[in-house]
Amino acid sequence: MTASLAAHLALFAVFFKIGLFAVGGGLATLPFLYELAGTYPLQALSAADIPDMLATAQFVPGAMGLNLAGYIGTLVSIPAAYVAVFGMIAPQIAVMTLVIRMYDSFKANAVVRRVFLALAPAAAALLCAAGFRIWKLSLYDGEAARWFQFIKPLHALIFIAAFIVIRTARKVPLAALFASAGVLGIVLGL
Numbered sequence: 001m002t003a004s005l006a007a008h009l010a011l012f013a014v015f016f017k018i019g020l021f022a023v024g025g026g027l028a029t030l031p032f033l034y035e036l037a038g039t040y041p042l043q044a045l046s047a048a049d050i051p052d053m054l055a056t057a058q059f060v061p062g063a064m065g066l067n068l069a070g071y072i073g074t075l076v077s078i079p080a081a082y083v084a085v086f087g088m089i090a091p092q093i094a095v096m097t098l099v100i101r102m103y104d105s106f107k108a109n110a111v112v113r114r115v116f117l118a119l120a121p122a123a124a125a126l127l128c129a130a131g132f133r134i135w136k137l138s139l140y141d142g143e144a145a146r147w148f149q150f151i152k153p154l155h156a157l158i159f160i161a162a163f164i165v166i167r168t169a170r171k172v173p174l175a176a177l178f179a180s181a182g183v184l185g186i187v188l189g190l
Contacts, residue, residue, distance in 0.1 A: 007076055008083045010041040015069050015087030020095075022065065023123045029065045030054070030130035033072070044075040051137050154188050 014036060022028040030050065037047045057067035069088040073081030106112045138155055158181055165172055 004077070007041040008080055011073065011076060011080050012083050012087040012090075014042065015073075015084045016090055018069075019065075019088040020091035022126065023119055027064070027130040028123060028126040029068055030133060031126060033068065034133065041076060041080075042072065045072055051134065054134070158184055 018029050018032045022032055033045070033050055034047055036042050037045045037050065053068060053071050054064075057064045057071060060067045066085050066088055069084040070081045073084030076084075138152075138159070140151065162177060162181055165177065
Protein backbone atom coordinates (compact mmCIF):
# COMPACT_ATOMS: atom_id res chain seq x y z
CA MET A 1 0.00 0.00 0.00
CA THR A 2 1.42 3.37 -0.95
CA ALA A 3 1.93 6.15 1.55
CA SER A 4 -0.67 8.30 -0.24
CA LEU A 5 -3.31 5.58 -0.07
CA ALA A 6 -2.51 4.97 3.60
CA ALA A 7 -2.83 8.69 4.34
CA HIS A 8 -6.18 8.87 2.51
CA LEU A 9 -7.53 5.81 4.37
CA ALA A 10 -6.35 7.24 7.70
CA LEU A 11 -7.99 10.56 6.83
CA PHE A 12 -11.23 8.77 5.95
CA ALA A 13 -11.10 6.90 9.27
CA VAL A 14 -10.47 10.12 11.23
CA PHE A 15 -13.40 11.93 9.66
CA PHE A 16 -15.61 8.85 9.83
CA LYS A 17 -15.06 8.87 13.61
CA ILE A 18 -15.73 12.61 13.79
CA GLY A 19 -18.88 12.24 11.68
CA LEU A 20 -20.07 9.36 13.85
CA PHE A 21 -19.56 11.02 17.22
CA ALA A 22 -19.82 14.78 16.58
CA VAL A 23 -23.54 15.02 17.16
CA GLY A 24 -24.84 18.59 16.99
CA GLY A 25 -23.33 20.15 13.90
CA GLY A 26 -20.08 21.73 12.79
CA LEU A 27 -19.04 23.24 16.12
CA ALA A 28 -19.29 19.80 17.71
CA THR A 29 -16.36 18.72 15.51
CA LEU A 30 -13.98 21.22 17.15
CA PRO A 31 -13.05 19.15 20.23
CA PHE A 32 -12.16 16.25 17.93
CA LEU A 33 -10.09 18.50 15.65
CA TYR A 34 -8.15 19.97 18.57
CA GLU A 35 -7.42 16.44 19.78
CA LEU A 36 -6.22 15.31 16.35
CA ALA A 37 -4.22 18.43 15.41
CA GLY A 38 -0.63 17.52 14.60
CA THR A 39 -1.21 13.75 14.54
CA TYR A 40 -1.13 11.45 11.52
CA PRO A 41 -2.57 12.15 8.91
CA LEU A 42 -3.25 15.71 10.12
CA GLN A 43 0.37 16.73 10.77
CA ALA A 44 -0.14 19.92 8.78
CA LEU A 45 -2.99 20.98 11.09
CA SER A 46 -2.02 22.92 14.20
CA ALA A 47 -4.35 23.94 17.01
CA ALA A 48 -3.56 27.59 16.24
CA ASP A 49 -4.96 27.15 12.70
CA ILE A 50 -8.36 25.88 13.83
CA PRO A 51 -9.96 29.29 14.65
CA ASP A 52 -8.96 30.60 11.21
CA MET A 53 -10.36 27.48 9.57
CA LEU A 54 -13.56 27.88 11.57
CA ALA A 55 -13.94 31.46 10.35
CA THR A 56 -13.32 30.37 6.77
CA ALA A 57 -15.78 27.46 7.07
CA GLN A 58 -18.48 29.79 8.37
CA PHE A 59 -18.15 32.17 5.41
CA VAL A 60 -18.30 29.42 2.78
CA PRO A 61 -21.81 28.24 1.87
CA GLY A 62 -22.70 24.78 3.13
CA ALA A 63 -22.54 22.79 6.32
CA MET A 64 -19.74 23.98 8.57
CA GLY A 65 -18.55 20.47 9.49
CA LEU A 66 -18.25 19.51 5.84
CA ASN A 67 -16.50 22.78 5.04
CA LEU A 68 -13.99 22.07 7.82
CA ALA A 69 -13.46 18.53 6.54
CA GLY A 70 -12.85 19.78 3.01
CA TYR A 71 -10.51 22.53 4.19
CA ILE A 72 -8.49 20.12 6.33
CA GLY A 73 -8.42 17.57 3.52
CA THR A 74 -6.79 20.12 1.23
CA LEU A 75 -3.89 20.29 3.69
CA VAL A 76 -3.10 16.72 2.59
CA SER A 77 -4.15 16.90 -1.09
CA ILE A 78 -7.11 17.86 -3.26
CA PRO A 79 -8.41 14.25 -3.50
CA ALA A 80 -8.03 14.04 0.29
CA ALA A 81 -10.57 16.85 0.62
CA TYR A 82 -13.15 14.64 -1.08
CA VAL A 83 -12.09 11.68 1.08
CA ALA A 84 -12.47 13.77 4.26
CA VAL A 85 -15.92 15.07 3.26
CA PHE A 86 -17.10 11.58 2.33
CA GLY A 87 -15.69 10.24 5.61
CA MET A 88 -17.65 12.91 7.45
CA ILE A 89 -21.00 12.11 5.81
CA ALA A 90 -20.64 8.32 5.52
CA PRO A 91 -21.72 7.62 9.13
CA GLN A 92 -24.83 9.78 8.75
CA ILE A 93 -25.75 8.06 5.50
CA ALA A 94 -25.34 4.63 7.10
CA VAL A 95 -27.18 5.52 10.30
CA MET A 96 -30.05 7.26 8.51
CA THR A 97 -30.43 4.33 6.10
CA LEU A 98 -30.72 1.95 9.06
CA VAL A 99 -33.05 4.27 10.96
CA ILE A 100 -35.36 4.69 7.97
CA ARG A 101 -35.50 0.94 7.37
CA MET A 102 -36.13 0.12 11.02
CA TYR A 103 -38.25 3.14 12.02
CA ASP A 104 -41.58 1.35 12.28
CA SER A 105 -40.15 -1.47 14.37
CA PHE A 106 -38.52 0.69 17.06
CA LYS A 107 -40.38 4.01 17.10
CA ALA A 108 -42.30 3.03 20.25
CA ASN A 109 -39.33 1.37 21.99
CA ALA A 110 -38.58 3.01 25.36
CA VAL A 111 -34.87 2.21 25.18
CA VAL A 112 -34.52 3.95 21.83
CA ARG A 113 -36.31 7.02 23.16
CA ARG A 114 -33.95 7.11 26.15
CA VAL A 115 -30.91 6.84 23.88
CA PHE A 116 -32.10 9.81 21.81
CA LEU A 117 -32.82 11.77 24.99
CA ALA A 118 -29.28 11.01 26.19
CA LEU A 119 -27.78 12.32 22.93
CA ALA A 120 -29.13 15.83 23.50
CA PRO A 121 -26.96 16.58 26.59
CA ALA A 122 -23.94 15.05 24.85
CA ALA A 123 -24.44 17.36 21.87
CA ALA A 124 -24.90 20.32 24.22
CA ALA A 125 -21.68 19.43 26.05
CA LEU A 126 -19.72 19.26 22.79
CA LEU A 127 -21.11 22.63 21.70
CA CYS A 128 -20.28 24.18 25.08
CA ALA A 129 -16.71 22.83 24.89
CA ALA A 130 -16.32 24.30 21.41
CA GLY A 131 -17.81 27.65 22.50
CA PHE A 132 -15.53 27.82 25.54
CA ARG A 133 -12.48 27.12 23.42
CA ILE A 134 -13.43 29.82 20.91
CA TRP A 135 -14.10 32.25 23.78
CA LYS A 136 -10.73 31.44 25.30
CA LEU A 137 -8.93 32.03 22.00
CA SER A 138 -10.65 35.32 21.26
CA LEU A 139 -11.26 37.03 24.62
CA TYR A 140 -8.80 35.48 27.10
CA ASP A 141 -5.24 36.71 27.62
CA GLY A 142 -3.24 33.90 29.24
CA GLU A 143 -0.14 36.08 29.62
CA ALA A 144 -1.80 38.70 31.82
CA ALA A 145 -0.02 39.50 35.07
CA ARG A 146 -3.10 40.08 37.26
CA TRP A 147 -6.45 38.32 37.46
CA PHE A 148 -8.45 41.36 36.32
CA GLN A 149 -6.34 41.65 33.14
CA PHE A 150 -7.21 38.18 31.79
CA ILE A 151 -10.04 39.47 29.61
CA LYS A 152 -8.97 41.43 26.52
CA PRO A 153 -11.09 44.57 26.96
CA LEU A 154 -11.42 45.68 23.32
CA HIS A 155 -12.19 42.16 22.15
CA ALA A 156 -14.78 41.81 24.89
CA LEU A 157 -16.31 45.19 24.02
CA ILE A 158 -16.78 44.17 20.37
CA PHE A 159 -18.27 40.84 21.50
CA ILE A 160 -20.70 42.51 23.92
CA ALA A 161 -21.73 45.13 21.34
CA ALA A 162 -22.37 42.45 18.69
CA PHE A 163 -24.30 40.36 21.23
CA ILE A 164 -26.51 43.31 22.20
CA VAL A 165 -27.18 44.20 18.56
CA ILE A 166 -28.11 40.61 17.72
CA ARG A 167 -30.38 40.26 20.76
CA THR A 168 -32.17 43.61 20.45
CA ALA A 169 -32.48 44.23 16.71
CA ARG A 170 -35.19 42.37 14.82
CA LYS A 171 -33.23 41.63 11.70
CA VAL A 172 -29.52 42.21 11.48
CA PRO A 173 -27.80 41.43 8.19
CA LEU A 174 -25.00 39.11 9.25
CA ALA A 175 -22.75 40.39 6.46
CA ALA A 176 -23.10 43.93 7.85
CA LEU A 177 -22.45 42.72 11.40
CA PHE A 178 -19.34 40.77 10.36
CA ALA A 179 -18.09 43.63 8.21
CA SER A 180 -18.55 46.21 10.95
CA ALA A 181 -16.86 43.98 13.54
CA GLY A 182 -14.01 43.34 11.10
CA VAL A 183 -13.55 47.03 10.31
CA LEU A 184 -13.67 47.88 14.01
CA GLY A 185 -11.07 45.19 14.71
CA ILE A 186 -8.81 46.58 11.98
CA VAL A 187 -9.24 50.18 13.16
CA LEU A 188 -8.45 49.20 16.76
CA GLY A 189 -5.49 47.08 15.65
CA LEU A 190 -6.86 43.78 16.85
